[in-house]
Amino acid sequence: xxxxxxxxxxxxxxxxxxxxxxxxxxxxxxxxxxxxxxxxxxxxxxxxxxxxxxxxxxxxxxxxxxxxxxxxxxxxxxxxxxxxxxxxxxxxxxxxxxxxxxxxxxxxxxxxxxxxxxxxxxxxxxxxxxxxxxxxxxxxxxxxxxxxxxxxxxxxxxxxxxxxxxxxxxxxxxxxxxxxxxxxxxxxxxxxxxxxxxxxxxxxxxxxxxxxxxxxxxxxxxxxxxxxxxxxxxxxxxxxxxxxxxxxxxxxxxxxxxxxxxxxxxxxxxxxxxxxxxxxxxxxxxxxxxxxxxxxxxxxxxxxxxxxxxxxxxxxxxxxxxxxxxxxxxxxxxxxxxxxxxxxxxxxxxxxxxxxxxxxxxxxxxxxxxxxxxxxxxxxxxxxxxxxxxxxxxxxxxxxxxxxxxxxxxxxxxxxxxxxxxxxxxxxxxxxxxxxxxxxxxxxxxx
Amino acid sequence: xxxxxxxxxxxxxxxxxxxxxxxxxxxxxxxxxxxxxxxxxxxxxxxxxxxxxxxxxxxxxxxxxxxxxxxxxxxxxxxxxxxxxxxxxxxxxxxxxxxxxxxxxxxxxxxxxxxxxxxxxxxxxxxxxxxxxxxxxxxxxxxxxxxxxxxxxxxxxxxxxxxxxxxxxxxxxxxxxxxxxxxxxxxxxxxxxxxxxxxxxxxxxxxxxxxxxxxxxxxxxxxxxxxxxxxxxxxxxxxxxxxxxxxxxxxxxxxxxxxxxxxxxxxxxxxxxxxxxxxxxxxxxxxxxxxxxxxxxxxxxxxxxxxxxxxxxxxxxxxxxxxxxxxxxxxxxxxxxxxxxxxxxxx
Numbered sequence: 001x002x003x004x005x006x007x008x009x010x011x012x013x014x015x016x017x018x019x020x021x022x023x024x025x026x027x028x029x030x031x032x033x034x035x036x037x038x039x040x041x042x043x044x045x046x047x048x049x050x051x052x053x054x055x056x057x058x059x060x061x062x063x064x065x066x067x068x069x070x071x072x073x074x075x076x077x078x079x080x081x082x083x084x085x086x087x088x089x090x091x092x093x094x095x096x097x098x099x100x101x102x103x104x105x106x107x108x109x110x111x112x113x114x115x116x117x118x119x120x121x122x123x124x125x126x127x128x129x130x131x132x133x134x135x136x137x138x139x140x141x142x143x144x145x146x147x148x149x150x151x152x153x154x155x156x157x158x159x160x161x162x163x164x165x166x167x168x169x170x171x172x173x174x175x176x177x178x179x180x181x182x183x184x185x186x187x188x189x190x191x192x193x194x195x196x197x198x199x200x201x202x203x204x205x206x207x208x209x210x211x212x213x214x215x216x217x218x219x220x221x222x223x224x225x226x227x228x229x230x231x232x233x234x235x236x237x238x239x240x241x242x243x244x245x246x247x248x249x250x251x252x253x254x255x256x257x258x259x260x261x262x263x264x265x266x267x268x269x270x271x272x273x274x275x276x277x278x279x280x281x282x283x284x285x286x287x288x289x290x291x292x293x294x295x296x297x298x299x300x301x302x303x304x305x306x307x308x309x310x311x312x313x314x315x316x317x318x319x320x321x322x323x324x325x326x327x328x329x330x331x332x333x334x335x336x337x338x339x340x341x342x343x344x345x346x347x348x349x350x351x352x353x354x355x356x357x358x359x360x361x362x363x364x365x366x367x368x369x370x371x372x373x374x375x376x377x378x379x380x381x382x383x384x385x386x387x388x389x390x391x392x393x394x395x396x397x398x399x400x401x402x403x404x405x406x407x408x409x410x411x412x413x414x415x416x417x418x419x420x421x422x423x424x425x426x427x428x429x430x431x432x433x434x435x436x437x438x439x440x441x442x443x444x445x446x447x
Numbered sequence: 448x449x450x451x452x453x454x455x456x457x458x459x460x461x462x463x464x465x466x467x468x469x470x471x472x473x474x475x476x477x478x479x480x481x482x483x484x485x486x487x488x489x490x491x492x493x494x495x496x497x498x499x500x501x502x503x504x505x506x507x508x509x510x511x512x513x514x515x516x517x518x519x520x521x522x523x524x525x526x527x528x529x530x531x532x533x534x535x536x537x538x539x540x541x542x543x544x545x546x547x548x549x550x551x552x553x554x555x556x557x558x559x560x561x562x563x564x565x566x567x568x569x570x571x572x573x574x575x576x577x578x579x580x581x582x583x584x585x586x587x588x589x590x591x592x593x594x595x596x597x598x599x600x601x602x603x604x605x606x607x608x609x610x611x612x613x614x615x616x617x618x619x620x621x622x623x624x625x626x627x628x629x630x631x632x633x634x635x636x637x638x639x640x641x642x643x644x645x646x647x648x649x650x651x652x653x654x655x656x657x658x659x660x661x662x663x664x665x666x667x668x669x670x671x672x673x674x675x676x677x678x679x680x681x682x683x684x685x686x687x688x689x690x691x692x693x694x695x696x697x698x699x700x701x702x703x704x705x706x707x708x709x710x711x712x713x714x715x716x717x718x719x720x721x722x723x724x725x726x727x728x729x730x731x732x733x734x735x736x737x738x739x740x741x742x743x744x745x746x747x748x749x750x751x752x753x754x755x756x757x758x759x760x761x762x763x764x765x766x767x768x769x770x771x772x773x774x775x776x777x778x779x780x781x782x783x784x785x786x787x788x789x790x791x792x793x794x
Contacts (some may be wrong), residue, residue: 060551066500067543071536073510077525078532081594084525088518089757096511096761100768103504108775111497112782119782157756163518165754169763398526400596409533416537420544427551 006406007079007397012379013410014071016372017417021065023371026140026186027193028058029133034220036129040122050216051129052117053436054197059114060427064420071413079406083386083396087164090156091146093172098142106135140189141182148178150387151378152247164387180243181378184236187228188374191334192367194225198341199364200432202357213436215351218360222350226342229334237331238293244381245294248388249303251381254314255324256290261304265290273321278306315383315393323376330370337363449758450733450748453516456765458728460509465576465627465724466717467502467776471495473631475542475569476624479562481635481650486789487643488562492546493787494638498779499546503539508772515761519593519751520735527587527595528579531611535575542568570624577623581616584727585609585672586737589744605672607739615672622661626723629654630716633700636709640786651704651712659697662723666690669730673737676730686729692722 032054039047073095076084084091109131117125149156155171156164166172198221204214245252253259257268259278267289271280288298295302305313314320337359344350350357382388386396474495482488514521525532545565549558585605587595600610609616632654635647669676680686700715731737735751738744752758 060548063543063547067540070503070507070539073507073514074525074532074536077514077521078529079526081522081526084514085518085522085593088514088521089753090515092511092513092515092518092521093757093761096508096515097764097768099504099508099511100765100772103507104501104772104775107501107504108779111501111779115497116782157754159754163754165756166760167756169760172760398522398529398594400526400594401529405529409530412533412537416540420540423544423548427548430551 003403006403010410018068023189023192026189029136036126081398094142094145102139144182148175152177180240184240187232188371190228195367197221202360222341226338229338250308253305258304263301264288265302320380323373327373450752464505469627470630470634471499472569473627476628479566517751538568573624573627574620578616578620581619586739589738625658633713689726
């Protein structure tokens with residue numbers, strides 16, 4: 001295995017595992033604000049307790065997000081030194097801003113939210129929940145800004161020694177790629193949060209236990225799930241896809257499995273891309289649909305891989321294609337399931353519709369898969385570039401760190417994260433088994 | 448000028464990190480052998496519960512600032528110190544998990560395991576951080592292209608091709624272990640009461656004696672290993688105030704602890720850490736990472752500093768961000784000020 005591959009796997013593995021946690025953090029932060037707001041408005045103890053229950057789960061999840069997040073900033077330097085040396089002046093800024101503007105805010109108010117309920121007023125406690133939400137969403141913003149610059153570099157200049165310089169603070173933050181990606185990504189986080197909450201509610205109802213809480217979780221989860229599952233497709237996914245098509249034609253052609261340029265290109269729903277023959281095997285295609293989705297007309301020509309020099313094709317083409325199709329397929333399922341659930345909720349039949357409850361319960365892992373597949377689409381689509389059009393991935397990794405040393409620490413992370421994964425699953429399973437009623441009314445926080 | 452400003456801004460963030468996360472690392476080390484029962488353990492952990500992860504943010508914010516202000520240094524040092532940094536990451540992960548989750552498990556065996564992990568990872572982290580600083584002071588075998596790669600150890604001698612660990616960096620690790628354990632003990636004298644407070648106060652004396660000895664040894668060793676670190680002091684004799692400050696803060700630390708004025712003793716310890724780090728930075732300035740392979744390969748301020756636009760953009764938000772960050776710190780510490788009472792919404 002080459003050093004380049006090891007360093008790529010190192011980053012890919014640690015960031016994929018990491019992002020399992022922040023997506024729930026950010027989604028749940030919003031839903032906890034909803035629970036706290038209803039509690040504050042109605043004075044309902046049940047909604048307050050629901051907020052406390054999800055606060056406990058949030059706290060566990062948050063810890064795993066924090067500890068698996070620290071390595072990410074380090075790995076830019078440890079595993080991607082040549083990239084960092086040239087781009088640190090740009091990439092380092094949003095990463096430092098995340099620490100200064102988000103982490104301090106988040107940690108300060110999370111401490112208050114979890115440990116301080118008895119020391120502060122109800123309004124102040126609600127306010128700390130809001131600030132935790134704001135902090136976690138700002139944090140997501142700065143990470144997206146970082147990634148967006150690698151996808152679509154803006155507001156930069158190059159020094160004589162090759163280093164990149166930021167020219168404008170606002171243009172860096174307001175990178176159009178970043179804004180679209182942020183909207184799409186944060187909606188994805190809310191999808192995860194909603195499905196987790198709805199699945200927990202469905203679990204309690206199917207078990208026939210603490211059904212009053214089950215109904216609250218289902219109601220909030222399904223309403224938030226409906227809104228986010230629609231927004232993730234339209235407009236956020238739609239706009240983001242069009243922007244990718246305009247700026248990274250190689251990525252979109254590979255995602256869609258479009259080997260040959262076509263006017264009235266079809267949308268491949270299923271099939272296996274065959275790099276040798278340049279075709280999709282066993283295809284199921286909707287005619288003209290791809291041209292319509294990208295350009296709004298069925299006649300438009302879409303650039304295929306044949307118009308792109310082979311050395312600029314995404315390096316893991318089939319994986320990119322599958323990742324994108326998994327994301328899009330699951331996204332369709334989310335919208336369908338949530339529309340049905342919301343209709344039943346509106347007709348007051350959801351709580352007894354056992355097959356829908358089962359579907360909601362079993363669907364909770366799917367948003368994690370969809371979010372992961374979405375990020376794989378974005379990052380594999382960027383290949384072979386590290387900074388799109390400017391620096392190749394093969395020019396960026398630390399060439400002083402050997403493949404063997406990289407493999408040593410990659411295996412170390414795999415072992416450690418396996419343990420963390422087991423620990424996390426056990427702890428969350430216990431919290432959900434114990435349920436909100438196990439939390440005494442006056443014991444507010446994490447222990 | 449920009450180089451000078453950013454050098455000290457990064458230094459301030461590192462000092463902020465050491466002073467703040469330092470005491471919770473110290474509490475982590477101490478809690479293993481200072482507490483006698485579950486209530487005391489919970490009190491001890493509650494004294495750092497609401498603040499430790501905020502303290503750790505200084506590491507990330509400081510790292511990010513180092514990253515964009517001195518990208519060459521960040522790239523070179525992080526890839527060169529690859530193995531110890533990865534171990535630091537694993538320790539940070541284990542430490543965060545163990546302290547936060549111990550209250551989520553009721554089974555005694557698991558709690559004991561997590562407590563042990565928390566203490567061990569805290570102790571190893573202090574040693575690694577001290578050794579890291581000593582590595583920077585001693586210098587590394589930089590190649591002409593500005594990169595290097597250090598093995599964990601070679602022959603334990605700080606020569607041209609040293610390892611991460613040699614006799615000098617081990618001294619650095621021990622200074623950090625003792626200094627931060629002492630720092631944590633003083634924090635506990637502020638935050639706890641009764642027998643626990645008394646025990647914390649009593650343990651300060653032996654730690655203090657060890658720290659005074661190690662501080663003197665490490666100062667002497669630094670002069671032996673890198674005589675050049677004295678140049679700045681002799682060029683600007685007024686800056687000998689820094690080593691005087693080290694000695695003075697050690698003296699006041701001992702005095703205030705004896706007189707049972709814990710806050711003042713703790714602040715003395717903060718000053719001690721500040722003077723030690725400031726002294727090290729001043730001994731290096733304007734070098735950021737000395738080369739053991741010849742001074743022409745040193746990574747210096749002027750070589751590593753980012754371009755003017757980058758720094759101007761950075762300056763625009765950094766000051767504002769720091770004011771906010773300090774605001775949060777003051778806010779949180781004042782919300783949780785006073786002695787810990789685990790029965791009133793404590794940990």
